[in-house]
Amino acid sequence: VTVEEQKVRELLQQFTPYPTTTVSVPDVEQRLPVRRVTRRATTRRWTPLIAAAVVVALAGTVALIAHSRTSAPRPVHGVSPPALPVDLGSWRATGVLSGEFEELISAGSSLLTVDNDRLLRVVPGHGVRASAQLPRDSWPSIAFDGHNVWVAVYLQGGGQAVILRRYSYPALTLQRSVTLRPGEPRFGPLVLVGAPGEILVGSGEKVVTVRSTDLSTLGTLTLDGDVNGLAWREDGHLYAAGPGEHNVVEDYTRTGPGSYTLRRTVPGAGPPLAGSLVVSDRGLWEISQFNSYNLKFASFADLAHPAAVVPMDTGDVTVTVAGGTAWIGGTILGCANPDTGRLRTPIHQVVDHTGATSVLGPIASLHGQLYAVYSQYKKARTVQTAIVKLQPPSACRSK
Amino acid sequence: MTAPAGFKEFVEECSTPLLRAGWLLTGDWSAAEDLVQMALAAAWPRWDSLPERPVAYAYVRRCMMSVFLRELRRKRSGEIPVHLVDSQLAYRDADETAGVEMRESLRSAMASLPPRQRAVIVLRYFVDLTEQDTAAALGCSVGAVKSHASRALSRLRGLPGLHESLMGGGG
16 A cells, blocks of 8 residues: 555545434335235145146237337337426427437437447337347447447446447447547547548547548547547537536547647636537537536637526536527426527426426437437436427427 | 344444445435445345345445446436535534535545546545455456556546645645
8 A cells, every 4th residue: 555545545534524314224125126015826726727827928928029029119108298297388298118218319210229228229109120239337328420320338347448339220230349448438438420431439538539431540639638528510620528627628620530639728617517518500509517507608719708608507408409409408498599599498497296306308309309318316216217209389499 | 124134233333434435426415325225225135145244244335336336327417516515514523624625625526536436446445445345346357446546546636635635744
């Protein structure tokens, strides 16, 4: 043990506060999963009947599974509006699919999401049409380049490697995979589509550019700190937000395949949150935190001076630019002009009547229709999640 | 449901150290309570197969780390707790003002670490586990623990609030 390690040990022991409460057995008991009580058969004469019933049930289940795998869509579960215990104001939501979803992007005529470590292609109204298994607990991030689906995962027990995988679309067949070691991500690796034929993977302090054909590494960009957000602009700008306590957005210009030059550093008013950078045609949206949370929009011409700042009570916010609107989701709902930052409707606070926290995001747009992952958390646990169809107020579509 | 024999005593004995570890991981008492309760709830059904106290403690720690990393992933909206104000704490150090400042520095420093590094710091230097036991609790290799610890220490070294304490005369 070095002197420094010993000092860290003393520091932690001395300055970690003591709780004013303790955990009791009844507290723990409330956390136990509810178990179904099954009654045992009392006489042997029921055994053949039970066995027959089991055989029939199994046959039915097998037939059902076979049927669902072939043509029939996965049943849409009851996440209809009455089952959403939230006040959405003038917004409306209807259930599409239940599951434990984390990501949501649109791809072609489908939605791509992750449910329990499975990559899913969902066609609204038809259910899950293709799926692929992902490594367990690997913090997946997904992107679609118009031809293939890209998934970056972080293998926590595997030597801190980020794996980039390419899946075919629409079948989601694994085609190629490459192991990268860019550094440990704060909340998971970030993957996005960059210049034509290039995929960008951000993790830790590095952004790795990978050629989409053979997955070879074209270049590695080292940032000033951990990357929390990445955004690519088609004219060759790469924006990286993060660097933890440095509170900056770095603006890079692409100078060649996998090669970037730092153009400017834009000071921020607080640490950007993970996944917090989104570009529109004319500017950059950023979610940051300094005492309170702020959703900011700044034009590319003047990134240092935001044209619009929306103060928020929460960091659970996502922004999606699609169809001429910036859609603001999370524990709030709103919409804005994506190129000026001007709000088109007042921000609506999603109020949960159960005492839990409800989040509507990320949001994806497919054929002009909005979809969102609805998640409900209670005491740090996920109560339910579902994909819902969102109907925004008509003012959101105005110019 | 009746708690298995010895479980109540275990909860009473381990609650405080587990909560303190939970606070270092999450920076928040209610989240720390959630973590500890969920870890203990995972141990309850298996209690009879955890006969010795160190084994049970190791199991609960492992559950706690697993829950911590899993739930972070679920809520990866990226909220980073900084500049938090917590008025409900009891301080045991003599110089309360300095203690508060140091505690806030510690909380910010821990929050600035990626989750795995945070977990390694807590297990290695707060719970005082060996590298092997830390690796077992996190389900990773000893090499990964060393690497996480080294990076975390390097990062903590650069933070203004902790710099003097680590490089100079100590806490």
